[in-house]
Amino acid sequence: MTVNDMDRAPIDDTLFGGVTVRQDGQDRIEVGGEGIPLAVLERSPTAEVDPQIAIGTRDPALLTLSIDGREAGLMPAKGGLSRRSYRVDVTYDGSVYRLVPDSVPSSRLTRDGTHLGDFSCDGDEMVIAEWREGAEVRPVDASIGYALASAFGTGAQPMWMMIVDGVTSALP
Template identity: 35%
Template sequence: MTTHAVEDQYFRTLAVTLDTAGGFAEVSGELVPTGTVRRRPGSAAQAPYPIGTGDSTLLTAQVQDEPLALTPGPARFRRGTWYVDALLGTTAYRLAARSTETSTLTRDGEDIATFEAHGNEWISAAWQRPVDPQDATVGYLLALAFGTGAQTAPRAFVMALLDSIPGQ
């Protein structure tokens, strides 16, 4: 398990913690509520998600003490299938891949930020407007637990073919 500091333009320093093997992700900070995602104990970590699964039945999440319902997309060859939906109270979020490196966070259907993550060692958010602390927690937590960006369909197809060749 490792924890790194992330600097945010509105919320100053945040702590991001990721344990892929143990199935745990956490975002906290002085100006934001704490958020966590946990994979069911005993379930095996599987790529490609940093949290170790895209199976929502194996995940529990919360922001402060409020449940955060997660529904990851199928993550197939098309970039548009790489997303995760989250519902916190009546607020709907989606973190969806927009390039090979970035994902866009929407709140109730409106773009509010672009995220880029490399594990938990480096995460950045470019906010398109001032947001609530809850939005920051959810955005960083989704980027941390599920990653950002997605390969193009042709590249993903070639990589899948290469992965299927024995001895490669």
């Protein structure tokens, strides 16, 4: 079954119409729609599952991403104190994509350094995309952005806020 076969109500994307995001547990995420190519992000069944990550891991050796059946290079960073440490890079069809947190709720999607739009998602099937005015956004950009936002979630606290949280939780 592909995303286009599902009876789930699609997300209304301002540029590409109906987009459907489907998570199959923490094993597989499919993104598709009439105006965008099918993106499939899968986790290896041998991976140890992290319940805090929608796709279950940030280990690139245990993840595969394909767009319309063609494999893409996927490199999620490990995640740590800085927002940048939660970035996810993709190489596909000669372009380099990056989804990186830029505020508490959202992450910025770039292609070859050009800011395309912002995504908000809690690591589920409800993804919100806000395309940057004047950006030349392609259908594959949407497929990649929706898949990454759903698989890894978006946004992160700034480092200073994490430090304050850590200090206050250590106090009696």
